[in-house]
Amino acid sequence: MESKAGEIISQEERDILQELMNIAFGNATADLAQVIDIYVQLSVPDIQVVAINKLPDYLKDAINSDSKSSIVEQKFWGSFQGSGLLVFPSGSGMDLLALLHEKESEEEPSNKVPMDLIEKGGLLEISNILIGACIGKFSELLGTFVTYSPPQVFHGNSDECESFINGFNPSQTAIVMKTVFDFQDKNVSGFLLILTGYESLDWLRKALHDFLGSYE
Amino acid sequence: MISKILIVDDSPVARKMLINSIPKDKGYEIFEATNGQEGVAKYQELNPDLVFMDLTMPVLDGYKATAKIIELDKNAIIIVTTADIQPKSISNVMELGAFTLLKKPAKADSIVDAIEKVELKLANK
Amino acid sequence: MIFTQIFDMLDAGIVILDKELHVFKWNRWMATHSNIPPEKIIGESLFTFYPDLNVPWFLRNCKSVFTFGNFAFLSYKLHKYCFPFKSHNSLGYNFTHMQQNCTVGPLRNDDSNIDYIYINVQDVTEVASYEKKLIEMNTRDGLTDIYNRRFFDTRLEEEFVRHKRYDRPMSMIMLDIDFFKDTNDTHGHQAGDFILVSLTKLLSGRLRKTDIFCRYGGEEFCCILPETTIDSARSLANDLLHSVSSNTFVFNDTPIKITISLGVSVLSESTDSAETLLKETDDALYQAKKEGRNKVIVAGDT
Numbered sequence: 001m002e003s004k005a006g007e008i009i010s011q012e013e014r015d016i017l018q019e020l021m022n023i024a025f026g027n028a029t030a031d032l033a034q035v036i037d038i039y040v041q042l043s044v045p046d047i048q049v050v051a052i053n054k055l056p057d058y059l060k061d062a063i064n065s066d067s068k069s070s071i072v073e074q075k076f077w078g079s080f081q082g083s084g085l086l087v088f089p090s091g092s093g094m095d096l097l098a099l100l101h102e103k104e105s106e107e108e109p110s111n112k113v114p115m116d117l118i119e120k121g122g123l124l125e126i127s128n129i130l131i132g133a134c135i136g137k138f139s140e141l142l143g144t145f146v147t148y149s150p151p152q153v154f155h156g157n158s159d160e161c162e163s164f165i166n167g168f169n170p171s172q173t174a175i176v177m178k179t180v181f182d183f184q185d186k187n188v189s190g191f192l193l194i195l196t197g198y199e200s201l202d203w204l205r206k207a208l209h210d211f212l213g214s215y216e
Numbered sequence: 217m218i219s220k221i222l223i224v225d226d227s228p229v230a231r232k233m234l235i236n237s238i239p240k241d242k243g244y245e246i247f248e249a250t251n252g253q254e255g256v257a258k259y260q261e262l263n264p265d266l267v268f269m270d271l272t273m274p275v276l277d278g279y280k281a282t283a284k285i286i287e288l289d290k291n292a293i294i295i296v297t298t299a300d301i302q303p304k305s306i307s308n309v310m311e312l313g314a315f316t317l318l319k320k321p322a323k324a325d326s327i328v329d330a331i332e333k334v335e336l337k338l339a340n341k
Numbered sequence: 342m343i344f345t346q347i348f349d350m351l352d353a354g355i356v357i358l359d360k361e362l363h364v365f366k367w368n369r370w371m372a373t374h375s376n377i378p379p380e381k382i383i384g385e386s387l388f389t390f391y392p393d394l395n396v397p398w399f400l401r402n403c404k405s406v407f408t409f410g411n412f413a414f415l416s417y418k419l420h421k422y423c424f425p426f427k428s429h430n431s432l433g434y435n436f437t438h439m440q441q442n443c444t445v446g447p448l449r450n451d452d453s454n455i456d457y458i459y460i461n462v463q464d465v466t467e468v469a470s471y472e473k474k475l476i477e478m479n480t481r482d483g484l485t486d487i488y489n490r491r492f493f494d495t496r497l498e499e500e501f502v503r504h505k506r507y508d509r510p511m512s513m514i515m516l517d518i519d520f521f522k523d524t525n526d527t528h529g530h531q532a533g534d535f536i537l538v539s540l541t542k543l544l545s546g547r548l549r550k551t552d553i554f555c556r557y558g559g560e561e562f563c564c565i566l567p568e569t570t571i572d573s574a575r576s577l578a579n580d581l582l583h584s585v586s587s588n589t590f591v592f593n594d595t596p597i598k599i600t601i602s603l604g605v606s607v608l609s610e611s612t613d614s615a616e617t618l619l620k621e622t623d624d625a626l627y628q629a630k631k632e633g634r635n636k637v638i639v640a641g642d643t
Contacts, residue, residue, distance in 0.1 A: 004337050015227065015228050015229045016229045018227060018229070019227040019229035022227065022272065022299055022320075023299040023320045023321050024299075026272075026298060026299020026300035026301075027299050027300070027320075028321065028409070029302070030299075030300050030301050030302045031409070033302050033410050034302065034303075035404050035405075035408045036401055036404055036408070037401075037403055044272055051643070052272070067557045082338050085447045100235075116499075117418060117419060118419070120419075121416075121418075121419035124414075125401075125402070125413075128403075128405075128411060128412075128413060128414065129402075129405045129409070129411065131411070132405060132410070132411020132412070133405075133408075133411070135411075136408075136409035136410045136411055137409070140453075141321065143451070143453075145410055145447075145449070147412065147446075148411060148412045150412075150414040150416075150444075151414070156415075212229065212232070212233070215232075215233040215236045215237060215324070216236050
């Protein structure tokens with residue numbers, strides 16, 4: 001894997017990417033706390049170049065094959081495109097709802113949205129905002145913007161998970177950026193993966209150099 | 217007058233970006249350290265006039281390194297650079313005795329401004 | 342020229358809001374469905390006309406879009422609708438209001454700053470209606486219209502986990518019709534079907550709104566009683582027993598009387614799984630049959 005990294009992105013490009021991710025995530029957490037009132041810590045991201053055919057194994061390890069873990073996936077599009085994946089340990093749904101300060105619905109039991117749907121809604125909303133914050137800030141630094149598909153949730157080890165993992169083109173390479181997030185107040189943590197594929201690489205390399213260039 | 221500047225940051229790119237923004241016509245000697253521990257050691261060795269300190273670093277983070285340096289030299293001038301500028305972080309850092317805080321990515325003019333403020337402070341001593 | 346036309350021709354709602362969440366633009370679709378002409382609402386706060394949107398989840402999503410430029414997806418599944426419009430779709434009778442999928446997204450100016458956001462409103466009443474029907478067909482028994490076995494299995498697991506987690510009492514009743522085969526043989530299968538339908542109506546009427554009543558097998562029924570102690574369950578089971586034995590079903594002018602046997606059990610600390618609870622209830626029902634039918638047996642009673 002290491003020798004391949006030299007081909008896909010150079011060490012210098014990797015360093016720029018690392019610093020950019022640090023800045024993007026730092027800015028994102030600051031805004032999340034102040035603007036949305038969600039306090040989350042994001043760790044310094046770990047960046048790896050993974051051959052797509054190795055991606056299923058990487059993801060399975062990362063997700064820990066915990067069939068109860070919840071995974072939210074959201075695709076983003078633009079010059080820089082790929083997927084954001086948030087992996088939450090099982091049972092996080094209820095804790096996250098507390099984060100959103102959602103009150104019990106006062107509606108009739110028959111009219112009420114079932115609890116599992118509300119939990120799911122909470123997961124999707126937080127994920128949408130978290131992924132949007134990180135990718136949004138990152139794109140902003142690189143002078144571009146992306147559009148998003150609606151997020152989807154599935155459980156580790158489910159059919160949807162399998163089909164997501166197998167949906168990547170095996171001849172390609174992905175840059176995987178992993179960060180651990182921690183909603184300290186609510187004792188929920190998990191991790192965020194940003195995968196970007198082969199199509200974005202040329203653009204990304206140029207954008208990284210342009211970014212550094214603007215500081216010269 | 218500033219003659220020596222020490223930059224402490226684990227990211228080579230961040231150091232490069234900072235160096236490129238520091239005015240080149242003032243004859244500043246610039247030194248680098250890649251983590252907090254190295255930063256403290258270099259401070260003792262070089263006794264720079266100004267330190268740029270990143271917060272998130274391995275081995276010894278920016279908070280601890282700042283505290284240590286100020287312990288060694290209460291007149292140390294430390295400018296903290298960080299991407300996460302929540303009010304809580306800002307007050308934590310200022311309480312430690314940092315001179316000021318710069319948000320990453322720091323544009324060249326804010327760096328130049330900060331350096332000018334330091335020059336002013338040293339001149340008034 | 343073309344773009345301005347699309348704005349009003351589109352079969353979807355477009356609302357543009359500024360940073361203070363005042364309405365900047367309101368397209369024809371919105372005007373038609375809300376009965377609020379653009380002149381009336383432009384410049385006003387959205388909440389002047391739609392105060393129900395002035396809630397945390399909506400505000401949070403809008404703020405997020407302004408800050409990060411992401412898209413917020415507000416699904417009918419969770420929110421039902423954002424704007425309370427009447428449905429003009431023929432399947433709309435299933436709902437009080439038009440079901441909507443809304444997307445909130447950023448609008449950038451020349452400096453790439455986000456000064457406005459848009460809300461796109463889609464009428465998904467038809468989809469919601471089909472989904473509802475599909476779920477019903479999947480979870481209801483065709484003949485009696487109470488829940489079917491498939492639904493029961495899912496709910497049992499959910500209720501079990503929830504009651505175990507919060508240490509709440511949960512009971513179960515399993516019942517079946519005594520000598521049902523004989524009833525069918527004597528009065529015919531149509532009578533048998535009639536009995537099944539009437540019985541479930543009768544029993545449903547005596548159960549509570551929160552109880553989960555389902556057809557488990559041909560003439561076998563099961564009922565999950567959330568938040569119910571063994572004593573309440575016993576009492577309910579006896580009530581069901583008597584309501585059936587004292588009832589005369591009339592099919593095509595022929596009076597038919599039936600009895601049922603019931604097994605009852607409750608979740609205890611030692612119940613390790615939903616299957617265990619099911620088995621205990623089933624064993625109790627079996628005991629009731631053995632002891633002569635038309636009877637209630639409660640698991641654990643000596």
